Amino acid sequence: xxxxxxxxxxxxxxxxxxxxxxxxxxxxxxxxxxxxxxxxxxxxxxxxxxxxxxxxxxxxxxxxxxxxxxxxxxxxxxxxxxxxxxxxxxxxxxxxxxxxxxxxxxxxxxxxxxxxxxxxxxxxxxxxxxxxxxxxxxxxxxxxxxxxxxxxxxxxxxxxxxxxxxxxxxxxxxxxxxxxxxxxxxxxxxxxxxxxxxxxxxxxxxxxxxxxxxxxxxxxxxxxxxxxxxxxxxxxxxxxxxxxxxxxxxxxxxxxxxxxxxxxxxxxxxxxxxxxxxxxxxxxxxxxxxxxxxxxxxxxxxxxxxxxxxx
Amino acid sequence: xxxxxxxxxxxxxxxxxxxxxxxxxxxxxxxxxxxxxxxxxxxxxxxxxxxxxxxxxxxxxxxxxxxxxxxxxxxxxxxxxxxxxxxxxxxxxxxxxxxxxxxxxxxxxxxxxxxxxxxxxxxxxxxxxxxxxxxxxxxxxxxxxxxxxxxxxxxxxxxxxxxxxxxxxxxxxxxxxxxxxxxxxxxxxxxxxxxxxxxxxxxxxxxxxxxxxxxxxxxxxxxxxxxxxxxxxxxxxxxxxxxxxxxxxxxxxxxxxxxxxxxxxxxxxxxxxxxxxxxxxxxxxxxxxxxxxxxxxxxxxxxxxxxxxxxxxxxxxxxxxxxxxxxxxxxxxxxxxxxxxxxxxxx
Numbered sequence: 001x002x003x004x005x006x007x008x009x010x011x012x013x014x015x016x017x018x019x020x021x022x023x024x025x026x027x028x029x030x031x032x033x034x035x036x037x038x039x040x041x042x043x044x045x046x047x048x049x050x051x052x053x054x055x056x057x058x059x060x061x062x063x064x065x066x067x068x069x070x071x072x073x074x075x076x077x078x079x080x081x082x083x084x085x086x087x088x089x090x091x092x093x094x095x096x097x098x099x100x101x102x103x104x105x106x107x108x109x110x111x112x113x114x115x116x117x118x119x120x121x122x123x124x125x126x127x128x129x130x131x132x133x134x135x136x137x138x139x140x141x142x143x144x145x146x147x148x149x150x151x152x153x154x155x156x157x158x159x160x161x162x163x164x165x166x167x168x169x170x171x172x173x174x175x176x177x178x179x180x181x182x183x184x185x186x187x188x189x190x191x192x193x194x195x196x197x198x199x200x201x202x203x204x205x206x207x208x209x210x211x212x213x214x215x216x217x218x219x220x221x222x223x224x225x226x227x228x229x230x231x232x233x234x235x236x237x238x239x240x241x242x243x244x245x246x247x248x249x250x251x252x253x254x255x256x257x258x259x260x261x262x263x264x265x266x267x268x269x270x271x272x273x274x275x276x277x278x279x280x281x282x283x284x285x286x287x288x289x290x291x292x293x294x295x296x297x298x299x300x301x302x303x304x305x306x307x308x309x310x311x
Numbered sequence: 312x313x314x315x316x317x318x319x320x321x322x323x324x325x326x327x328x329x330x331x332x333x334x335x336x337x338x339x340x341x342x343x344x345x346x347x348x349x350x351x352x353x354x355x356x357x358x359x360x361x362x363x364x365x366x367x368x369x370x371x372x373x374x375x376x377x378x379x380x381x382x383x384x385x386x387x388x389x390x391x392x393x394x395x396x397x398x399x400x401x402x403x404x405x406x407x408x409x410x411x412x413x414x415x416x417x418x419x420x421x422x423x424x425x426x427x428x429x430x431x432x433x434x435x436x437x438x439x440x441x442x443x444x445x446x447x448x449x450x451x452x453x454x455x456x457x458x459x460x461x462x463x464x465x466x467x468x469x470x471x472x473x474x475x476x477x478x479x480x481x482x483x484x485x486x487x488x489x490x491x492x493x494x495x496x497x498x499x500x501x502x503x504x505x506x507x508x509x510x511x512x513x514x515x516x517x518x519x520x521x522x523x524x525x526x527x528x529x530x531x532x533x534x535x536x537x538x539x540x541x542x543x544x545x546x547x548x549x550x551x552x553x554x555x556x557x558x559x560x561x562x563x564x565x566x567x568x569x570x571x572x573x574x575x576x577x578x579x580x581x582x583x584x585x586x587x588x589x590x591x592x593x594x595x596x597x598x599x600x601x602x603x604x605x606x607x608x609x610x611x612x613x614x615x616x617x618x619x620x621x622x623x624x625x626x627x628x629x630x631x632x633x634x635x636x637x638x639x640x641x642x643x644x645x646x647x648x649x650x651x652x653x654x655x656x657x658x
Binding site for chain 1: 322323325326329330332333469470471474475476477478483522523524525553556557590593594596597603605606608609612616
């Protein structure tokens with residue numbers, strides 16, 4: 001008997017403002033998304049982890065967030081309280097990212113609020129992932145909102161292979177020094193997703209980041225962040241069942257790959273365009289290369305270039 | 312033996328500190344930084360005098376200290392240079408010499424009065440490829456120099472290295488940083504125009520942009536005109552490009568009446584193979600007890616070692632550094648002219 005699992009929609013867009021709005025509407029129709037009634041507050045969490053704009057494939061395109069705002073107002077009324085949120089990271093301050101990546105302009109034009117989650121009231125929560133207990137500072141705005149929309153970017157990442165929906169929730173942790181979680185990053189990603197679950201994930205695949213950025217011109221949507229990452233992994237050329245944080249997520253019942261269904265465009269079309277990491281890429285061999293470099297630096301006492309400092 | 316202190320152990324200060332350890336005749340005796348971690352690193356290299364405030368070092372420097380390397384944020388250059396000169400120290404200062412021409416002029420006068428040496432870190436002049444191009448030009452192989460194209464488009468200060476580290480807040484403060492990409496990268500390219508043309512220049516056109524919505528500019532194009540010859544230069548700088556080490560989007564093209572030469576012709580075809588080859592050479596040097604060539608695995612960052620070595624030689628042998636305080640002043644004057652021209656253009 002076929003198991004009916006989560007639904008993920010894949011929609012193509014031409015990347016203009018109007019097209020993105022239409023693509024979002026179509027993507028939500030395809031997953032039969034029905035918001036709760038009486039939505040009065042909405043939080044939208046883009047991925048702004050660097051000061052590089054959306055064309056680099058690193059951060060969420062403000063045009064996507066703009067289109068989400070339009071959809072919220074069309075669906076829930078113009079008076080809906082909308083916040084765009086992000087938290088400081090080790091190397092990124094939200095106030096600068098909002099300014100540099102065009103979110104201040106967007107907030108002014110759309111009359112929505114920008115909120116730095118690192119300045120929000122927090123609730124401390126602990127979760128156990130396997131044998132490890134992890135503590136998180138959770139911004140209250142995410143717990144109190146009527147609708148939590150995650151707007152991640154589709155990209156590969158050196159440490160954990162892929163980053164999309166589950167990793168975007170990791171970015172909600174209030175503490176700026178997220179680097180403290182890096183020694184057990186996979187567990188931490190799953191841990192935070194045990195506490196916070198976006199009601200809706202709308203992925204920015206307009207420009208995706210593989211071996212290099214590429215105009216994928218894609219919007220992906222689902223109510224299940226795990227299924228989004230499962231599908232995203234497949235697009236990016238990875239076997240999701242071999243990605244460590246996906247395996248931990250399954251063990252912790254964060255998601256179930258059984259019966260995940262994609263609707264809309266054919267996934268192969270995006271798989272074909274996505275620039276996968278070549279086998280010989282630096283990212284694949286980063287740990288080996290850094291180890292060799294450290295040995296070299298120790299043996300020769302050569303100077304370490306600032307770009308390599310701390311490896 | 313030259314006893315040296317380093318003030319500021321950020322990216323560039325740390326680099327200078329580590330380079331010092333490889334320069335013959337240099338003893339690194341003092342280091343200043345607000346970060347305890349940075350001071351611990353300095354201690355581990357054998358530095359004995361450690362300070363968290365540069366005033367403490369410059370008001371009462373160790374009696375045997377000869378020179379200081381200043382690698383502080385731009386807004387602290389004038390004050391720290393003044394204190395160092397007053398303390399009787401020779402000074403190597405990271406570029407820009409100061410954030411305004413007015414401050415630079417004050418420094419030029421202070422240096423003259425003090426009789427000490429001051430060299431500004433115009434590192435691009437010390438890039439191997441640039442040195443080779445200069446000698447080819449000086450030998451007349453390219454004929455008369457008609458036009459230069461000078462480009463540097465990189466991450467800028469807002470991108471971190473392999474390990475995420477916060478961007479110092481002063482970079483976001485116009486008052487403290489003094490300017491944007493023209494002051495940061497344009498500084499090097501304008502200096503190179505002066506270096507190749509052996510003279511002064513004026514600004515014919517400048518256009519600056521704020522793609523990152525910051526109060527300081529993040530991209531700029533300027534056209535320079537030599538005041539001593541018909542040579543023109545096109546300067547193109549930007550902080551907007553995501554680049555990954557060891558890629559380095561920097562090039563100079565000399566267009567002469569008899570030919571042209573581009574720095575790209577002198578860049579290794581495969582930067583990774585180059586790194587392996589140079590690394591192996593350094594290992595061999597170490598094994599046979601010779602001095603290594605620091606940073607040669609990068610093909611461009613040896614310039615930081617070369618410039619510091621030049622400064623040390625000048626101090627030890629009482630020679631004038633090839634980069635004078637006046638070079639720092641003239642470069643900033645040109646940048647200020649570009650800002651004025653660009654303002655007129657946009658208005």
